[in-house]
Amino acid sequence: MTKSWGAKIRASLRLACASATLCLVATPAVFAQGLIPVDFFNAPINPSAPTAVEAATLAFDAKSNVITATGNVVLKADGYTLSGNNLVYNRVTRDLRMTGNVSVRDPSGNVMESQDLNVTGGLKQAFINAMTITAYDGSRITADSADYSQALQTLLNNVTYAPCGECVDAKGRKIGWSVHATTGTKNEVDNSVTLEQPSLALLGIPVFWLPYLWLPDLSANTVASIQMPNFSYSDKTGGRAEIPITAYSSRWTDIILTPTLMSRQGLLVGAEWIQRFEFGAIRVKASGLYQLDQTAFSFPEAQRDWRGAIQTSGEFTPAQDWTVGWSYTAFTDAAYLPDYNLTVGKSSVDEIYATNLTNNTFIDARVQHFNLLGDVYAADQEKQGETLPTVRFDHVEELAPGFGRIDISAKLLGVQRQRDATSVVNGVPYSFGYAGNKQHASLQAGWQKQWIGAGGFVATPYLGGRADVAYYDGNSPDPVAPGETTLWSATPIAAMDVRFPMAANDGSTVHLIEPIGQLVYRGSGNTAVGITNDDAQSFVFDDTNLFSYNRFSGSDRQETGLRANIGGRYQANFANGGYVEVIAGQSFQLAGANAFAAADPSNTAVGSGMDVDASYAVLGAYGSFVEGVKFGGKLQIDTGTPRVARAGLGASFESNGYSAVLDYRYIADSAAAGVPQAQHEAGAEVGVPITEYWTIKGSAYWDLATNNMLEVGGGLFYDDGYLRFGASAARTGPTHTTANDTRFTGTIRLLAPAGLDVGHQY
Numbered sequence: 001m002t003k004s005w006g007a008k009i010r011a012s013l014r015l016a017c018a019s020a021t022l023c024l025v026a027t028p029a030v031f032a033q034g035l036i037p038v039d040f041f042n043a044p045i046n047p048s049a050p051t052a053v054e055a056a057t058l059a060f061d062a063k064s065n066v067i068t069a070t071g072n073v074v075l076k077a078d079g080y081t082l083s084g085n086n087l088v089y090n091r092v093t094r095d096l097r098m099t100g101n102v103s104v105r106d107p108s109g110n111v112m113e114s115q116d117l118n119v120t121g122g123l124k125q126a127f128i129n130a131m132t133i134t135a136y137d138g139s140r141i142t143a144d145s146a147d148y149s150q151a152l153q154t155l156l157n158n159v160t161y162a163p164c165g166e167c168v169d170a171k172g173r174k175i176g177w178s179v180h181a182t183t184g185t186k187n188e189v190d191n192s193v194t195l196e197q198p199s200l201a202l203l204g205i206p207v208f209w210l211p212y213l214w215l216p217d218l219s220a221n222t223v224a225s226i227q228m229p230n231f232s233y234s235d236k237t238g239g240r241a242e243i244p245i246t247a248y249s250s251r252w253t254d255i256i257l258t259p260t261l262m263s264r265q266g267l268l269v270g271a272e273w274i275q276r277f278e279f280g281a282i283r284v285k286a287s288g289l290y291q292l293d294q295t296a297f298s299f300p301e302a303q304r305d306w307r308g309a310i311q312t313s314g315e316f317t318p319a320q321d322w323t324v325g326w327s328y329t330a331f332t333d334a335a336y337l338p339d340y341n342l343t344v345g346k347s348s349v350d351e352i353y354a355t356n357l358t359n360n361t362f363i364d365a366r367v368q369h370f371n372l373l374g375d376v377y378a379a380d381q382e383k384q385g386e387t388l389p390t391v392r393f394d395h396v397e398e399l400a401p402g403f404g405r406i407d408i409s410a411k412l413l414g415v416q417r418q419r420d421a422t423s424v425v426n427g428v429p430y431s432f433g434y435a436g437n438k439q440h441a442s443l444q445a446g447w448q449k450q451w452i453g454a455g456g457f458v459a460t461p462y463l464g465g466r467a468d469v470a471y472y473d474g475n476s477p478d479p480v481a482p483g484e485t486t487l488w489s490a491t492p493i494a495a496m497d498v499r500f501p502m503a504a505n506d507g508s509t510v511h512l513i514e515p516i517g518q519l520v521y522r523g524s525g526n527t528a529v530g531i532t533n534d535d536a537q538s539f540v541f542d543d544t545n546l547f548s549y550n551r552f553s554g555s556d557r558q559e560t561g562l563r564a565n566i567g568g569r570y571q572a573n574f575a576n577g578g579y580v581e582v583i584a585g586q587s588f589q590l591a592g593a594n595a596f597a598a599a600d601p602s603n604t605a606v607g608s609g610m611d612v613d614a615s616y617a618v619l620g621a622y623g624s625f626v627e628g629v630k631f632g633g634k635l636q637i638d639t640g641t642p643r644v645a646r647a648g649l650g651a652s653f654e655s656n657g658y659s660a661v662l663d664y665r666y667i668a669d670s671a672a673a674g675v676p677q678a679q680h681e682a683g684a685e686v687g688v689p690i691t692e693y694w695t696i697k698g699s700a701y702w703d704l705a706t707n708n709m710l711e712v713g714g715g716l717f718y719d720d721g722y723l724r725f726g727a728s729a730a731r732t733g734p735t736h737t738t739a740n741d742t743r744f745t746g747t748i749r750l751l752a753p754a755g756l757d758v759g760h761q762y
Contacts, residue, residue, distance in 0.1 A: 055087065066090050073098065075119070079107030082119070141184075159184035159195075163223070163752055164722040167204065174204035175693070176722030177750050181213075192216050192251055202723060202748075214249040223752045227256065231727075233744035236296040236339060238264030252276050258287070260340075266292040268340060280316030280325075287342060288332075299375040301333040309336055313346050324354045334376040348373055362394040383421035385433050385534055388414045404449030407464075411555045414439045415534045420478050428674030431601035433534055434482075436475030440530040442468045442555045446493060456502070462495040462549070466522075466558070468529040480601070485531050491524040491558065495549055508575040516585070518565040520549050522558065527595035530556030537602045540646075541609050542634050543583040543620030552595075557604065561592020580623035586639070587615040607670035609636055609645055616645055628655040643668065657689030663701075680704035683711075693720045697728070709733035715745075724749040 054076075055069035069087040075098070076082075085100025096119040104112045141161050161184070164176030181195035193215045200208040208229075215226075227244035234240070240262045248255040258270035270287035288308025297303055309332070315325035327346040329337075337343040348371050356363040368387040372380060391412040398405045414437070421432040446464025453459065467490050474484035501514040530536075535554030545551045546567055550559050567585015587610065594613065596605035609616025617639050622632040629651070636646035647666040653659060667679040683701030690696055698714035715728025725748040732741045 081105045082117070084117070087119075157183055164720075167722075169720070171692075175720040177202050178204075180206075187251075194251070202725075210246050210249075212249050213246055214251050214254070223750050226750055227258075228748040228750065230748075231746035232341070233742075234341075235742055236264070237262040239744075264293050264296060266290060270342075277316070279318060280314065282314035283312065285311045287340075289340075297335070297339065299333075299335050301377060302335045302339060302375070304332065307332045307336045307339075309342070309347075311344070311347060321358050322354065322356050326352045329371060334371065334373050334378075334381065338373055343373060347371065360396045360398070363392070365389060365391045379419070382418035383433070385415045385417045385421075388416050390414070404447055406445065406447050408443075408445045410441075410443045412439070412441045413530070413535060413555060415532075420476055420481070422478065425674035426676050428603065428672070429601075430603055430674075431478065431480070432537065434472075434476035434478060434532050436473045438470070438472040438530070438532055438534065440468065440470040440556060442466065442529065444493075456500065458499045458501070460497040462493070462497070464493045466491040466493060468555075470529065470531045472531040482531055487526075487529065487531055489524060489526045489529050491522050491526075491529075491560075493520075493522050493549070495520040497547070510573045512571040513568070514570075515568045516547060516566075518547055518549075519562070520559070520565070521562045522550075522560050522592075524558070524560050525593045527557060527560050527593060527598040528600070529558055530554075533557055533600055533602050533604065537604050539596075539604050539608055539610075541587075541616065542618050542636065542646075543585075546583065546585045546587065546618055551610070552604075557595065557600070559595045561594060562590040564588045564590055574625075577627065578623070578625045580621070580625075582619070582621045584617070584619040586617045589613040589615075603673055607645075607673040607675070609638065612640065614639065629653050638668075657687070657695060659685075659687035659697075661685040678705055681710060693718050695719070703733065703735045706735055708735050710736050722751050724751065 054074040055071055067089045070085070072083070073085065073087045074081065074083045075087070082098060082102070082104050084098040084102040087096070087098050089096045098117045098119060100115065102114045102117045104117070141159065158180075160178055160180045162176065162178035164178075167174060167176045167178060169175050178201045179195065179198050180201065181198040183196040185194040187193075195213045195215070196211075198210050198213045199206050227246075229244070230240075230242040232240045232242075240260060242258060242260040244256055244258045246254065247257050252275065254272070254274040256272040256274075258272070260268040260270065262268065266289060268287060268289035270285070272283065272285040275282050286308070288306065290306055291304070294303040294305070309329060311327075311329045313325065313327040315323060317323050328350045329347045331337060337347055350369040350371065351366050353364065353366040355365075366387060367389045370384045370386070372384055389412065391410075393408075393410040395408045396405060397408070415433070416437050417433050417435050420435050423430045423432070444464060444466040446462055448460055448462040450458060450460045468487065469489075470485075470487045472482060472485050474482060495518065497516070497518050499514055499516050501512060503513075504511045533554075533556045536552040536557035538553045539551065541551070547565050552558060565585060565587045567583065570580070570582045572580045594611065596608060596610035597612070600606075605611050609618075617635075617637045619635045619637075620633070622630075624630045631649075631651040633649040634647065635644065637643070638645045644666065645668045647664070649662075649664040651662045653661075661684065663681075663683045665679070665681045667675070669675055669678045681701060681703055683699065685697065685699040687695050687697045695717050696714070697717060700712045701710040702708075703710045711730060711732045713728060713730030715726055717726030717728075718724065725746070727744070727746045729744045730742070732738055734740060
């Protein structure tokens with residue numbers, strides 16, 4: 001079986017050697033008779049001149065031990081040029097042969113042509129020993145020697161990988177990055193790369209060395225995940241230098257040490273162990289320090305000598321379509337991770353999970369404990385709910401053609417909480433969860449079918465129902481909390497979605513106007529089907545959920561009664577690539593209980609605009625008229641007052657290295673929600689290139705409501721498409737979530753060939 005070396009990449013393969021000789025057999029007596037020019041193929045070859053081979057593909061056949069270059073093959077050696085259709089090297093017989101339309105040109109311009117030619121001497125040895133591979137994406141690999149193993153491995157000695165080719169731009173400046181190693185091994189089966197004694201060079205300057213490094217491939221994602229040094233400054237830690245060191249690396253194991261030196265807090269030591277298996281991996285990370293200056297932190301639990309954390313996670317695929325895993329974090333105090341900028345996404349959730357995903361089915365089961373991170377006391381952690389368990393099931397069954405489809409969804413949510421999670425915001429009480437145990441199971445099934453009528457009229461009826469059973473043990477001491485309760489409910493659901501898309505084309509612009517109307521009926525008066533609301537506390541009414549049948553974010557709440565959603569969509573696509581899209585409409589409660597007006601301890605829908613029979617009107621607009629310029633905006637208008645209840649506007653510009661972003665946000669005051677003063681913010685970000693690759697960036701955000709600066713910052717950044725680094729500074733204002741904080745940051749990031757997300761294979 002033929003194994004493609006480089007996945008038959010569209011590349012030019014350049015082979016360099018110290019000496020090369022091209023041997024062409026001819027009869028000396030014929031030359032002596034003067035039948036051909038005296039300079040015919042007699043120019044000597046400089047042993048130090050490079051030899052090169054160019055071809056479309058290079059393939060290695062492990063069974064026959066044959067390496068084949070195909071597609072417009074060209075060999076060059078000190079003025080000699082040999083071209084043909086194929087170049088074949090037999091590793092057993094060590095024969096190198098050019099075949100198909102062979103042409104040879106010597107330094108004097110003499111040409112000889114044939115169908116086949118044996119290549120011997122130094123040029124053949126060059127093909128065996130020295131090479132440079134320039135891939136279709138511009139990346140380059142050079143080595144002093146190469147060996148193609150029958151174990152489907154490519155062994156390169158004294159190898160260098162550079163995603164930027166020669167890493168010299170048109171003006172002769174060094175750019176990008178490269179890695180040099182004494183030995184590099186490419187596994188053709190899994191594309192993994194093993195490097196011995198690799199060193200990293202930035203802009204041609206060596207800056208980092210490791211004894212050993214294993215990479216799963218040379219893809220953009222892998223390159224981006226290589227840990228780089230970070231430098232920063234903050235008021236709490238002082239100057240900070242974080243230097244990750246790969247102490248050991250192989251296909252199966254990575255051990256990474258991360259010493260971090262801080263001028264105010266001393267040495268923070270981190271270590272990470274990554275263990276990979278055929279069907280998954282586990283990760284264990286630990287860090288800690290002895291604080292030199294506890295007074296840098298105002299949070300009492302952070303004012304201790306020793307602080308640290310242990311984090312572990314794992315994920316496996318034990319069977320097709322199944323994924324199982326876990327994550328767990330333990331810490332001395334909840335503020336440690338964010339104080340030292342060590343927070344990762346999984347740190348806030350301890351969980352065990354199993355997920356199944358196929359084309360038409362999704363199953364997810366989890367047991368979860370949630371960690372509050374930041375200046376949070378240990379007692380407040382008990383206010384966080386634990387899901388014991390949460391199970392979700394979704395299935396779509398396509399019926400026979402013309403009969404529509406059936407959607408089935410189910411959820412089981414068990415919540416355990418040790419303390420009530422309550423708060424008072426500007427005199428308004430919020431209850432986010434009650435102490436005790438709750439279980440809530442729900443099942444919903446529905447049928448829908450789309451009909452397209454004359455003129456493009458589209459009607460989609462929906463018929464279904466929902467069943468809920470819930471239990472709460474009533475263990476909360478809060479007098480307003482429900483007592484022990486069991487709830488059974490059934491909700492019939494019927495809906496009709498009608499649309500009438502109308503399109504027009506004037507030759508340069510395509511217009512689409514689509515009026516949309518919906519009637520949705522949920523035949524129940526019970527809006528709190530979960531007894532306590534633990535998972536449906538987030539709600540913002542805007543263009544994204546204008547035409548939804550149930551807008552609550554979780555299963556503990558549901559819409560009820562008869563509701564009409566009226567609006568439409570306009571879209572225009574311009575010949576220059578520009579576009580405009582506008583979605584607007586309003587929702588009306590026609591009959592039955594309005595679920596958004598029902599009392600809820602977490603004040604889920606208060607001030608949302610859906611708690612009145614005629615909802616607020618919403619609009620979303622997005623578009624681009626000129627290349628490089630984009631805009632977008634959202635509006636929520638209280639039609640009863642009238643006034644703007646919520647607004648968000650933004651625009652961006654990017655061209656020739658210049659960039660700008662404008663952002664504006666507004667939320668009206670709402671006494672019922674505990675917001676006595678409108679939230680009113682504006683900001684801008686600007687980037688200006690000062691020379692090629694170098695850009696100055698600045699940003700400023702202002703709290704218009706309090707007339708205070710929210711945040712201001714700026715920095716100097718370098719980006720040549722292969723390497724990014726820079727330094728920035730930022731200062732927050734008194735109304736920022738992290739008030740009056742100063743930070744300096746230095747970053748370095750390696751990039752794969754610009755714009756590519758595929759692996760570089762050699």
